[in-house]
Ligand SMILES: Nc1nc2c(c(=O)[nH]1)N[C@H]1C(S)=C(S)[C@@H](COP(=O)(O)O)O[C@H]1N2
């Protein structure tokens with residue numbers, strides 16, 4: 543201990559206190575005692591997390607050619623509960639996140655409507671609002687799973703971190719459409735973003751009337767710039783790519799736009815070589831976040847923890863297998879179990895120190911579940927890039943290290959295993 547520090551502690555009566563605590567058998571050290579002997583941090587206008595937590599960050603692939611078009615992954619295995627903190631919500635941009643001054647913001651709703659609308663942000667906030675918890679998941683989530691043989695170093699973040707879950711506040715799009723008066727014959731909406739990609743998609747009117755939100759808040763505060771500040775679409779259960787950020791215009795029309803953002807991307811190749819467009823609904827997913835790739839466990843008691851969600855509605859159950867799918871145990875779902883939202887599942891587990899593979903699979907209320915890797919590739923081409931929701935396996939090695947437990951694709955039904963075209967590496971393009 544240096545002299546100045548010694549005198550400071552002595553001066554504050556710290557040394558005496560420390561000696562007293564030691565005499566009482568308390569385990570305090572100089573470090574645990576120090577905060578009680580000095581003023582804490584002053585009040586702050588905007589809070590920051592502890593400096594000891596700054597290592598919990600989104601993952602950005604070092605292989606990206608540019609950080610303006612690409613994605614960052616939410617660090618799923620480092621988060622608790624179901625809400626993704628705003629600074630860690632995954633990002634997917636096609637031309638970076640624009641800075642939008644809310645004073646100049648206008649939302650235009652036009653086309654096949656009786657009364658075209660031009661709304662300021664303030665106008666929008668005057669409409670009756672709703673707050674709902676929904677996941678957003680990129681269609682490219684799980685893309686690393688297309689890689690064969692599987693990457694042994696995979697983490698939960700890189701496996702399924704292109705998904706996040708937040709409480710969104712906004713106006714039901716149906717309400718705005720009612721205000722504008724949709725003309726008969728209209729079937730489609732063409733939402734457009736005000737980023738440099740002028741990102742454009744086609745959204746069926748039917749879904750818009752059901753539950754789509756024009757959102758301006760995320761977990762209680764204004765949207766983060768990277769989530770679409772000041773206004774984005776939230777389309778419950780559907781692929782992230784249709785949830786247009788920095789929303790400036792909705793054209794009401796009778797035909798889909800077939801925009802570059804729904805033809806050059808976000809179409810799926812089936813195993814028999816067909817290409818499907820408009821595969822909007824996200825299939826059930828689950829990921830064990832503890833224990834998961836890159837972590838280390840000790841023999842003894844553990845609580846297996848993970849996240850599950852489905853674009854078809856509520857999660858009905860999550861099962862965990864310790865024998866690669868021969869038998870399953872039902873995990874506990876932590877309430878509330880809401881539709882189109884992350885659910886936390888848990889299962890007590892005693893690890894005897896022997897090598898074991900953990901699987902999880904989610905079932906939703908419509909009876910959908912997750913395929914095994916082999917089953918998944920019976921349906922989708924290995925050159926496909928989207929909607930990967932096969933069961934993720936984690937292998938616990940005898941030394942406690944957790945690695946990717948996915949097996950290379952078998953020979954039989956799939957033919958010889960070769961490199962996967964287009965998406966063999968880290969996610970470059972989602
Ligand atoms: N204007 C605009 N909206 C966009 C995109 C974009 O690049 N520009 N990316 C889409 C894609 S592909 C996804 S997965 C989600 C990601 O939302 P997030 O960045 O808030 O996680 O936004 C969608 N909306």
Ligand SMILES: [Mo]
Nearest residue numbers: 680681782783
């Ligand atoms: Mo996406």
